[in-house]
Amino acid sequence: MIRSLAFCAVLSANVSALPIVPAPDKVEVTPDAFFRLTPATPVYRSGIGPALPGYLVEQLQHAFNLRVAPGTGQAPKGISLAVDVDADMGSDYVLIVSENGVAIGGNNEEGVFHGIQTLLQLIPRGPSPDGSFHIPACTILDTPRFTWRGLMLDSSRHIQSVAEIKTLIDQMALYKFNVLHWHLTDDQGWRIEIKSRPKLTEIGAWRVPREGIWWSRPGPQPGEKPTYGGFYTHDQIREVVTYAAARFIRIVPEIDVPGHSMAILAAYPELSTTGGPFTVNPGSQFYNTIENTLDPSNPETFRLLDDVFTEVAALFPDPYIHMGGDECTKKFWEADPDCKKLMESENLKNTGELQSWFVRKVEKIIQSKGKKLIGWDEILEGGLAESATVMSWRGKDGGIAAAKAGHPVVMSPSPAYYLDLYQGHPQIEPPTYGMARLKDTWAFDPTLPAGTDPKLLLGIQGNIWTEEIPNFRHLQYMTWPRAFAIAEAAWSKPDPARDWNGFVGRVEAQFRLFDSLGWHYARSIYDPAVSVSADGKTITLTPEIGGLEIHYTFDDTEPDATYPKYAGPLAVPPGASSLRTRTYRAGQPVGRLTWIAIRDIASEKRAP
Numbered sequence: 001m002i003r004s005l006a007f008c009a010v011l012s013a014n015v016s017a018l019p020i021v022p023a024p025d026k027v028e029v030t031p032d033a034f035f036r037l038t039p040a041t042p043v044y045r046s047g048i049g050p051a052l053p054g055y056l057v058e059q060l061q062h063a064f065n066l067r068v069a070p071g072t073g074q075a076p077k078g079i080s081l082a083v084d085v086d087a088d089m090g091s092d093y094v095l096i097v098s099e100n101g102v103a104i105g106g107n108n109e110e111g112v113f114h115g116i117q118t119l120l121q122l123i124p125r126g127p128s129p130d131g132s133f134h135i136p137a138c139t140i141l142d143t144p145r146f147t148w149r150g151l152m153l154d155s156s157r158h159i160q161s162v163a164e165i166k167t168l169i170d171q172m173a174l175y176k177f178n179v180l181h182w183h184l185t186d187d188q189g190w191r192i193e194i195k196s197r198p199k200l201t202e203i204g205a206w207r208v209p210r211e212g213i214w215w216s217r218p219g220p221q222p223g224e225k226p227t228y229g230g231f232y233t234h235d236q237i238r239e240v241v242t243y244a245a246a247r248f249i250r251i252v253p254e255i256d257v258p259g260h261s262m263a264i265l266a267a268y269p270e271l272s273t274t275g276g277p278f279t280v281n282p283g284s285q286f287y288n289t290i291e292n293t294l295d296p297s298n299p300e301t302f303r304l305l306d307d308v309f310t311e312v313a314a315l316f317p318d319p320y321i322h323m324g325g326d327e328c329t330k331k332f333w334e335a336d337p338d339c340k341k342l343m344e345s346e347n348l349k350n351t352g353e354l355q356s357w358f359v360r361k362v363e364k365i366i367q368s369k370g371k372k373l374i375g376w377d378e379i380l381e382g383g384l385a386e387s388a389t390v391m392s393w394r395g396k397d398g399g400i401a402a403a404k405a406g407h408p409v410v411m412s413p414s415p416a417y418y419l420d421l422y423q424g425h426p427q428i429e430p431p432t433y434g435m436a437r438l439k440d441t442w443a444f445d446p447t448l449p450a451g452t453d454p455k456l457l458l459g460i461q462g463n464i465w466t467e468e469i470p471n472f473r474h475l476q477y478m479t480w481p482r483a484f485a486i487a488e489a490a491w492s493k494p495d496p497a498r499d500w501n502g503f504v505g506r507v508e509a510q511f512r513l514f515d516s517l518g519w520h521y522a523r524s525i526y527d528p529a530v531s532v533s534a535d536g537k538t539i540t541l542t543p544e545i546g547g548l549e550i551h552y553t554f555d556d557t558e559p560d561a562t563y564p565k566y567a568g569p570l571a572v573p574p575g576a577s578s579l580r581t582r583t584y585r586a587g588q589p590v591g592r593l594t595w596i597a598i599r600d601i602a603s604e605k606r607a608p
């Protein structure tokens with residue numbers, strides 16, 4: 001059945017008709033028809049092992065408290081999961097829901113897995129009065145746009161538990177992400193056990209405990225005990241890799257060198273040019289005053305990296321190892337006589353070329369472990385290593401330059417794909433820097449320009465830097481909903497007619513799913529952007545999404561739906577010190593009570 005449909009069906013692309021993120025390729029809804037999912041619904045399988053039916057049974061129980069059972073045979077009124085290697089469907093998966101059952105057919109098990117994720121999003125949050133869950137009848141054909149659909153998790157600045165990382169992986173799987181780039185080392189903590197170099201975690205994994213604004217925290221005091229931190233053992237890493245692989249998610253480990261290396265230097269001060277001693281940084285200011293770079297002129301640097309990459313390569317089956325390479329301060333190399341000698345003997349004109357020399361040495365080490373090198377776009381400076389793949393973060397320029405030179409590229413540019421930035425007015429949101437509202441992330445075009453080979457764009461990635469993300473609850477708040485927009489750009493074909501309101505409607509359906517799962521997300525789209533005219537006299541409120549009523553006041557009381565409703569730019573009353581707003585939809589409050597001092601309004605720096 002799936003085969004004939006795949007060949008014959010001409011389906012409309014009404015992608016917003018169903019509450020699915022990322023939007024599937026082709027969707028056809030059968031009006032007024034549905035499948036009744038009940039605990040008696042069997043799950044059949046054909047051409048696949050028991051793992052995926054088992055996974056679906058587990059998810060139905062977990063998300064909907066529905067205890068279905070695996071069935072045998074191919075009777076109707078069930079959910080059938082099948083791989084049909086002969087089908088040549090031209091799609092990753094096909095999902096057909098009719099009154100008689102649900103059929104998911106994949107080109108392979110990964111395709112079936114993706115079809116399961118779509119199905120999970122189609123199931124309503126609660127049963128109908130008849131006790132069954134009504135899944136809308138539809139036919140979906142779906143295929144991914146990019147092969148690299150990533151999120152980067154920074155476990156150095158703040159560490160997450162294995163259970164929390166598994167939750168993030170579950171969330172990623174639901175939205176068809178397939179790469180978790182794991183940032184395991186930085187100035188603020190070394191998080192991966194290296195058995196041949198135990199000092200990396202005995203010393204490098206721990207810093208003095210601090211709260212407060214990142215980069216403004218007090219530095220370590222003499223004799224103070226480093227008690228914040230931790231690291232992942234080999235067993236824990238294998239557990240995470242296995243868990244992710246069962247959800248068709250690769251893990252790309254990052255060891256960030258030669259900069260961002262203060263945790264290494266805390267353990268091995270002899271690998272610096274200045275000699276130390278060093279402490280793992282707790283979020284205090286140090287750039288250009290305390291060294292955080294490895295000394296390229298010391299052969300022991302590369303012996304350590306060889307030991308590290310030996311164990312990293314054995315733990316992570318992915319073909320790639322990320323070597324960082326970003327934001328390497330050159331000041332200490334420039335001042336070091338041994339680095340100068342090395343540059344003379346290797347005929348390197350500047351420290352940019354010295355960094356490139358360093359990257360090429362690391363490239364050889366990584367290749368000697370059977371792996372491929374990927375790095376942040378600074379690895380272009382001074383000449384790109386031959387086999388390197390570039391991850392573009394300083395906008396798209398590095399990615400474009402790499403593609404022009406024939407190298408594969410992953411686009412993860414700031415600000416659009418930086419999930420650590422503000423997603424609403426800085427006076428409302430927890431402290432961070434920069435701005436990427438959901439609409440900014442959604443509207444961003446990650447593609448390469450004309451004249452470059454589009455096949456070199458492997459895909460895209462959102463980055464969860466955790467300097468200002470001290471706990472997993474807040475990590476979810478910063479990741480979602482912006483990662484929905486990244487998932488959609490990564491998976492769905494570019495659609496010139498794509499529609500912001502339709503996307504928001506599908507995002508709100510995910511909010512309801514997150515609510516039912518006890519997961520967290522930001523509701524910042526319900527708060528208006530607030531901007532002030534250049535003369536400071538007029539304030540404009542811009543709702544990010546449609547259908548909101550904004551009630552406001554300048555009188556320092558708490559607005560509710562009886563307060564004035566915003567209908568256009570507001571004159572700031574003489575003497576007003578603050579503006580408070582709250583948004584409503586259909587009479588119900590949906591936004592937060594916002595409270596912004598008039599003098600701070602301009603800090604969003606956003607044109608209305």
Ligand code: ACM
Pocket residue numbers: 326327376393
């Ligand atoms: C980066 O944000 N330093 C890659």
